[in-house]
Amino acid sequence: MSPTSNALIAPSILAADFARLGDEVRTVLQSGADWIHFDVMDNHYVPNLSIGPLVLQALRKAEIEAFVDVHLMVEPAERLIDDFAAAGANLISIHPDSVRHVDRALSQIREHGCQAGLVLNPATPVEVIDWVIDKVDLILVMSVNPGFGGQAFIPAMLNKLKVLRKRIDDSGRTIRLEIDGGIKVNNIAAAAAAGADTFVAGSAIFGSADYAATISQMRAEIARVSG
Numbered sequence: 001m002s003p004t005s006n007a008l009i010a011p012s013i014l015a016a017d018f019a020r021l022g023d024e025v026r027t028v029l030q031s032g033a034d035w036i037h038f039d040v041m042d043n044h045y046v047p048n049l050s051i052g053p054l055v056l057q058a059l060r061k062a063e064i065e066a067f068v069d070v071h072l073m074v075e076p077a078e079r080l081i082d083d084f085a086a087a088g089a090n091l092i093s094i095h096p097d098s099v100r101h102v103d104r105a106l107s108q109i110r111e112h113g114c115q116a117g118l119v120l121n122p123a124t125p126v127e128v129i130d131w132v133i134d135k136v137d138l139i140l141v142m143s144v145n146p147g148f149g150g151q152a153f154i155p156a157m158l159n160k161l162k163v164l165r166k167r168i169d170d171s172g173r174t175i176r177l178e179i180d181g182g183i184k185v186n187n188i189a190a191a192a193a194a195g196a197d198t199f200v201a202g203s204a205i206f207g208s209a210d211y212a213a214t215i216s217q218m219r220a221e222i223a224r225v226s227g
């Protein structure tokens with residue numbers, strides 16, 4: 001099976017209208033989104049401040065049952081892992097340099113019954129996954145420096161995706177390969193061709209007039225390069 005035949009689109013709610021967040025999440029799900037990507041920033045690990053576990057709890061209380069992919073850009077991340085698991089996260093991703101013990105933090109996520117993700121910043125070597133590959137359900141490649149939506153895609157990350165796709169395939173494990181940052185209709189096919197199977201897009205979706213049209217254009221672009 002080609003990696004993109006089960007492609008998932010995960011809109012980042014960082015680009016949603018926070019004054020109407022529940023409606024925005026419902027609309028984007030009705031428009032064909034698979035996951036909700038939930039960016040957590042602390043003005044310490046990254047130079048921006050976003051939303052915390054209370055917001056996820058509120059979405060769950062508002063009967064939003066979708067798969068929520070929490071991307072922690074906080075340091076230290078350990079305590080917030082527990083808080084986000086309790087708030088209803090399905091998957092929690094951490095940056096290796098945001099925790100003191102990477103192996104332990106990944107296990108901590110799984111002990112809560114959540115899927116675990118490891119995030120590679122643009123300059124993070126791929127080898128960081130080598131000794132924890134049995135503890136991850138997802139590898140997230142940042143194609144911008146974390147902290148802000150609306151930045152330009154870093155093209156060198158396509159090669160990184162290719163290297164990681166090979167490592168995942170060689171491992172024989174079921175691990176999703178997610179790309180995050182600057183993904184648009186006009187570059188999602190290149191990311192898919194390089195091996196990504198899970199696509200975060202913030203401004204490209206929430207900044208568009210018709211979320212459903214944008215998501216279906218993205219799916220068509222992915223399908224174009226799926227063999």
Ligand code: DX5
Pocket residue numbers: 012014015037039071144145146147148149150151180181182183200201202203204
């Ligand atoms: C960046 C975040 C991304 C970002 C994506 O730190 O992790 O998820 O919000 O936004 P766009 O798609 O606008 O680059």
Ligand code: ZN
Pocket residue numbers: 012037038039071180200
């Ligand atoms: Zn993100």
